Amino acid sequence: MTSIAKPPVKHPGLPKNGLGLTKRDYEGAMSTLCAGCGHDSVTAALISAFWELDVPPHKAAKMSGIGCSSKTTAYFMKQSHGFNSVHGRMPSLTSGANAANRSLMYIGISGDGDSLSIGLGQLCHAIRRNVHMLYLIENNGVYGLTKGQFSASADVGSTAKKGEANQNAPIDPILLALTLGATFVARSFSGDKTQLVPILKAGLRHNGFALIDIISPCVSFNDHEGSTKSYKFTREHEVELAPVDFVPLRKEISAEQKDAGGVTSVSMHDGSVVRFRKTPESYDATDRNTAYTHVKECHDRGEIATGLLYLEEGSTSEMHTLNKTVETPLVDVPYGELCPGSGALAELMGEYR
């Protein structure tokens, strides 16, 4: 808890985006999370990403469930839409909201408890359906709100604050998503915004389900010596497999950027470009099997693979495409068309008689 509100004064030299807004216009309520929580950094990274993409705050919907992570939707873009749902049910909520109104940008924020325990089934099906949304798992390996029990993402052998070691195998959301056919799979770290912000931007522009697993240390219960999700451990064991730059549509790609060696560019459906830099030669972020193998190998070595690990080029399996739904948000479809009445229903039923 913080005793004072954030002063409304801002730096006069603060840059403005294409909408004439500063980052401070994308802020939300003051965070009530523990001081130093990784989630607050993710919030700040989201503010940067939305600001840099010139997203009008009222064109976004923030969805969440239950947990420390799920509180964070209150801490950015206070003018956006939002729904704080039942524990683990955020994917269904978002699927429904997205089905009804595809004109909004959906961002679901969840944690390792909300997504990998109670809501695991929900997550799997949102991936399968390829719901057009950015899905963040703020992953800290513990249940922080209930004082630090191991979560489903805790590594075998990592210890709780009092020293007890975890014995259950972890669920790795990256490997899970790759096997379920996810079209955008990334992992990042709350303590590295240079990496995180471009991935968030690419995820927001991805036409389909974009999963980002973010190691987001719990300062109160999981930032100690035996933790494998602490600031220190993550920094020491992080292997940046597929770091990216995100080039939005409106920016021209400079010659210098084009010529840089070892850079592979992947176009997004809206014409913006994701540029992979410094990837090892054997790594191909557009090949599901290589991605799976590399991430698994890293994990076995005790390393944490980060970056935009898999991106399906030209994906066409997005939920609305598959279901051939109407472009117009249902709220804007004229009532007569949306609800054609009992006559139309009788006619339809007649077809099955």
Next chain:
Amino acid sequence: MGSVSLKSRVPGATIIQLSSGTKSTFDPLMSQPTNVSDPRYYHKVVDCQWGCPAHTNVPEYIRLIANGKFAESYLLNRESNVFPGILGRTCDRPCEPACRRTRVDGKPVAICRLKRVASDLKGDIDEFLPKPPSTENGKKIALIGCGPASLTLANDLRPLGYSVTILEKAEQSGGLMRWNIPAFRLPPAVLDEEINAILNTGVEVKYKSPVTSMKALLTQGYDAVFVGSGAPKGKELDLPGRHDGNADKVIHIGIEWLGGVHFEHIEKIEKRVLIIGVGNTAMDCCRTALRLGATEVKVMARRGREHFKASPWELEDAEEELVEIIENHSPKRYVYENGTLVGMEFEVLEWSTDAKGKQSSTVAETLVIPCDSVILAIGQDNAFEWVERDIGIEFDTKWDMPVVDKTTHQSSLPNVFFGGDAAWGPANIIWAVEHGHQAAISIHQYCQSLPVTDRPAYGMNLQSAKVGMHSWSYSNDYNQSPRAKMNHEELVKRFSNVNVEVELGLTAEQTAREVERCLNCDIQTHFTDNLCIECDACVDVCPTSCLTITDDGDETDLRTRLVAPAVNLSQEIYVSPALPQTKRVMVKDEDMCLHCGLCAERCPTAAWDMRKFELVVPYAFAKPEPAVAV
């Protein structure tokens, strides 16, 4: 012996004292990583205190006012600026343009007005004022002139047992503070109270004792002589007609005329008055003229308003009284009819700036502005005709001013020191006070046969302001109130008598809001690099984008790579040593910091802490323990 006590006011607090050799060679403000153990780094963050020649601890005295501790606030002021009541009304306020609040919302905290609040409400403080020394030290010093510089020197040296004699040519104390500043701005009672607090320690003042020969004075057995005789000579404007007709009666030199009004030799003035010059003396002249019967007063300036020397608030106060200020008029001659002054001829100038930025003027027209009287307020000169040139006091050939060391105030004759306007020409009261403090240190050293160049060092106390969870020893919430406006006596009443004080002070409500506008710049954001886990919490929460964790680089490069570029080069950037986990550095741009403490509140490891900085200023006298806990 000569050492200056730098005792900590807070038991257990750190005192960092630098050896005296550091002053000229070391620049803490350019070092990387930043050396915050040098008091000057944090001192500079406190913009007002850095801007004040006497280094008044402004934020602390404002907090004391906020807590209703007016006497304590007054005494804290008195320690550095000696005349809080006088300066609370008349100071040139170098602190206010420097105030951080100006950069935040355009208007500085009303620092000077708040000083007056402390002075007005202090109550009985007699027991805390300096007392006559219990023993005399046998040294005799003579001070020439009873103005702010000499009085400060007496304040600092008398408690050490010096026998202090002030030689004053007039019949009253205070120097130009008394006869150059009209009573409607500075009531005599305020002057008397603060001057007597010094004189009552056993300082001897010989009134009506002008020094006519320095040579003679030097033979009278004084161990040291301090010249604080000011710049008492108003500048002349010798244009055609200066001595024609009734000139003697109607053309006045500003500061002499103000003195005449003060001593009641002058009680009225003609109806139409022109003031030549647009400094603060001109402002006092025009407003005084209105009180002595003038009905049409014009202040004539050679240049445009942006070049005026008068403080903006003094210009405003004069204009409120319907004084007309006329720009770009250059005086040419005095115009008479039948031996009576009827006007003054001016050239109307048009100014232009050439490619190199140099300004030049052309004459657009020539005209006569009618008037019955002219007051010349175009500056002041020193007058040292009483200092013989063959006694070892060197004068420079260009300006005919004594050669005085900028730090020690010593002249080429080792036992003669200069300060105030007498040293380097006209400045203001607060500079005179600081000269007095510095000269006191020199004279104290000199009288003990210690080198005057051996200056005692500045120290600092730094103590955490954390008093609990999310609780600080200061009011850290940002208050959006606009700057309080001084209340003025109504126009009719203020012209009824030349002595009616115009400024009424701030109301209790105004004061309560104004103290909250202070950003508490002395509560420093103190960083301990090896505690940092680089979680970014501070960077993310900072409302004014002051903080950045980034790769190291030189200062010029770093300034461009921050969350918000650090473009204000007059403000320092803090650069930490390499951080433990990634070897990047923490950079803080001091420019826009609100000292709200959110970085420290959101820091999980207390790497950021809010620490109260107290500059320990050396004085000649051993600094007493504060009478009241601060």
